[in-house]
Amino acid sequence: MAGEPVEGTTGSLLATDPATGEEVGPAFGLVDAAQIEAATRAAEAAFDAFRSQSPAERGAFLRRIADNIDEIGAELTARAVRETGLPEARLEGERGRTVGQLRMFADVVEQGDALQARIDPALPDRLPAPRPDLRQAQVPLGPVVVFGASNFPLAFSTAGGDTASALAAGCPVVVKAHNAHPGTAELVGQAVARAVADSGLPGGVFSLLFGGGNEIGQTLAADPRVKAVAFTGSRAGGLALMRTAAARPEPVPVFAEMSSSNPVVILPGALTGDAAEDLARAYVGSLTLGAGQFCTNPGLVLVPATPDGDRFFAAAERLVSEATGQTMLTGPIASARTAGADSLAAEPDVDTVATGSAGPGPNALAPMLLATGLKSFTTRPRLQQEVFGAVGLLVRYPADGQSAEALADALAEALEALEGQLTATLHAGPGSEDDAVVVRRLLPVLERKVGRILFGGWPTGVEVTHAMVHGGPFPATSDPRGTSVGSLAVHRFLRPVAYQSVPDAFLPPALQEANPWGLNRRVDGTVAPAEDRA
Amino acid sequence: MAGEPVEGTTGSLLATDPATGEEVGPAFGLVDAAQIEAATRAAEAAFDAFRSQSPAERGAFLRRIADNIDEIGAELTARAVRETGLPEARLEGERGRTVGQLRMFADVVEQGDALQARIDPALPDRLPAPRPDLRQAQVPLGPVVVFGASNFPLAFSTAGGDTASALAAGCPVVVKAHNAHPGTAELVGQAVARAVADSGLPGGVFSLLFGGGNEIGQTLAADPRVKAVAFTGSRAGGLALMRTAAARPEPVPVFAEMSSSNPVVILPGALTGDAAEDLARAYVGSLTLGAGQFCTNPGLVLVPATPDGDRFFAAAERLVSEATGQTMLTGPIASARTAGADSLAAEPDVDTVATGSAGPGPNALAPMLLATGLKSFTTRPRLQQEVFGAVGLLVRYPADGQSAEALADALAEALEALEGQLTATLHAGPGSEDDAVVVRRLLPVLERKVGRILFGGWPTGVEVTHAMVHGGPFPATSDPRGTSVGSLAVHRFLRPVAYQSVPDAFLPPALQEANPWGLNRRVDGTVAPAEDRA
Structure with missing residues (x-):
């Protein structure tokens, strides 16, 4: 939690080998409400530092996570096989997909188009009144809660697509581990935490929680510091999170991928x-x-x-x-x-x-x-x-x-x-x-x-690319405007902010006149490619 | 309604001159539940024809609405002064803003970047498995309900920013007129309906409804054919719509602009x-x-x-x-x-x-x-x-x-x-x-x-440009990822669809290999400007 191991206080959890029904150690301690709040507070405290990273820094951070996961490959596969019953080759492939996904988001962050920088220069001579200088860029929503999925212990779990895209956006992430693969989650969580520390980021950028029952999910979705929720799982689970998030004093978006028969x-x-x-x-x-x-x-x-x-x-x-x-x-x-x-x-x-x-x-x-x-x-x-x-x-x-x-x-x-x-x-x-x-x-x-x-073909292969959409109208997902696979997924966690007549020295780098990040920017409605990209 | 005048069945409504308290004729008939359903059914029936317009056709349609509003300028101003108590010069300015907004969205539609075309070409030789051809474009959500605002009888009402951006996206619109300016709404509504007819579009692309109380709003937000709601008004009104839309069997997004003290x-x-x-x-x-x-x-x-x-x-x-x-x-x-x-x-x-x-x-x-x-x-x-x-x-x-x-x-x-x-x-x-x-x-x-x-400056001037954000975190709006002013507003009403291995003849024009609409398209993650733009 926030870079430090924390002892759960409300019982513990053992994995079960689904192939045999045997329990598999070690035991993972389950968090209480105060520990949940500590994690979201740490995420909130880390937000400003994390979101002010440059594209190069954020890209390096994401690549470090991928490298750390690659490093523990054999141990991770062995543990995941034990906890999920999935074959070794499938899990090796899923690890490749997971690290590839992290590196794709690193590419996206470094390329910078996701910031969608827009500039409408001042028109001081416009009649009847001058137009002020207006600039716009996307900023991250804030701390995001991600629920690990049972069926992809790597690619849709601790450092899966939701976590990768939220981190790419600049949102700290609190992951609720899926109880079916706690050891797999823990290994990946440590790999992420090491990347956080090695990048000089505050520990609150990432936490991994183990909890019992559905209550921890509701507590997380209701936490006022949480600004978005990402979930892959059952329709009942997704609907419960949607209801909780909508009933908050400040409602927040839920991106739940739930149910589909894929005709x-x-x-x-x-x-x-x-x-x-x-x-x-x-x-x-x-x-x-x-x-x-x-x-x-x-x-x-x-x-x-x-x-x-x-x-x-x-x-x-x-x-x-x-x-x-x-x-x-x-x-x-x-x-x-x-x-x-x-x-x-x-x-x-x-x-x-x-x-x-x-x-x-x-x-x-x-x-x-x-x-x-x-x-x-x-x-x-x-x-x-x-x-x-x-x-x-x-x-x-x-x-x-x-x-x-x-x-x-x-x-x-x-x-x-x-x-x-x-x-x-x-x-x-x-x-x-x-x-x-x-x-x-x-x-x-x-x-x-x-x-x-x-x-032609069959729907079970979901490529991780720029044109992929893994989403769709309700109840396939809770919000058809998003996707949980592919580079467009980062946009779920961003929102636009406009800057009117803000002096260059106070503008975020994405919008400064000198374009220090070398972004493609939309000027008066048309994208002007950066003249001098790094 | 859907291009035809319809007689309301549940009483009628007279405007009130707020400067004098006098009632102003004529009476506007209020619709019943069956008439509401007829309007949303017509919108649904018109959807496929409307959304298949080319950018040039959609742009021409939006310009026609603007032209029609300009044509009735003097009559419109006189009526709006009577119904709102706002000064003539302000309303003339607001009309300019309204038609300017429609023409800006025509520019946006014609330019085509809002479709966000993405192409990841097939990689037949990739190992261990080939990559299929994947293409993505934004498609409209479906029929949208727009609630006219009291404080901008033109720019945020019948053919205001919400309507203009929803139509630009390709969504049919059902407007619930604000009861404070029914005559103004009716004049603008007729201007829109004429543009619908003159563009050869089905009448269901646009309807304008008058209704009593808040019930009509709830009925519209709960209607299964409605796929999004746009609202500018009070916090209580916005929250009620959010609750209704979230409680539907198929929840839909509400873009409510509600409450702000603007520090x-x-x-x-x-x-x-x-x-x-x-x-x-x-x-x-x-x-x-x-x-x-x-x-x-x-x-x-x-x-x-x-x-x-x-x-x-x-x-x-x-x-x-x-x-x-x-x-x-x-x-x-x-x-x-x-x-x-x-x-x-x-x-x-x-x-x-x-x-x-x-x-x-x-x-x-x-x-x-x-x-x-x-x-x-x-x-x-x-x-x-x-x-x-x-x-x-x-x-x-x-x-x-x-x-x-x-x-x-x-x-x-x-x-x-x-x-x-x-x-x-x-x-x-x-x-x-x-x-x-x-x-x-x-x-x-x-x-x-x-x-x-x-x-510097003061927040009361809201420029209609590409970099403007008229939105913000709750309770300023119900969804901080949107804006209700500026060209970004169109994205509220769009969602992505991916096409995998779809033969060119069946692809939408935005994604066809020959790029008949001359779009800038993102190929393998990088925008490739159209070689030959019309």
């Missing part, structure tokens, strides 16, 4: 020849990847009730039957998957098509494939509820003997009935004019419903 | 020589401008208890005593000013320094000047409550016989105790090293508290 629409033209079998193989691979524990898991696939569609259906049925369950992250997550799948399977007009085999250990549930018809799906909102895990729902739609226009209308109606989603995927035949008619009708619907539209 | 800190060095008298004159001018009915009215002035400060104090006292009240916008606003001023004056340690003369008519309240000491102000939050109108509170701070550092600390403590504000203003002596010490200490505090920092 995939396979159009008739995409299933010709060998494609049906290949697509089914790719689908089941995406559905069962990481035990289906991805926010972008393809929970819904719309497939035509045609001979080609039947081949896809039969192949998917066979492949899921042959699939073996992988260990899920925690016992409660596995229980929730069982309850969610049972509830979906018990709905009228939903058939259980295939059930794979359970894997070894208590939490390696068998993958499942369910099916329903388009009409039931369109009219019954319960059928679009996300089941977190390897449980897929195939929605068969009639496609033979109707025009492309009629098909487009029927599919558009089904997609209109969807809640907001992180992603939607269209598979269309490259040369099919009929498919193109449907695509043109569906794209505007999807643009209103989702954060990312894919053509 | 002005006059440092000792700014008061030497003739400056005290000049500053006092400028202060009282800003305080009483438009009967003090500006969001940025300087309600709080911190002034040193020094001989120079006493000269400022005495001059302000004299000038307010000599000032005559102007007609306020409505009877209820005048009553609220009376109640607020009485309540403030009744606080312990608050002295009534000067009271001017009431003007003619029922609502031309006398300007008032109150005073208190720094310690009382710092410790008693009630003293910073905004009184909407020409009521100023002078806060005298001890300045003689203490170091610049001690003064800086005392003032910083007072400013730390403030709620979020739209503006803060510093007056410092140009050559004063002591003042500079204080300024350096206060600037970081102000950056955390306000949306716009001024050096």
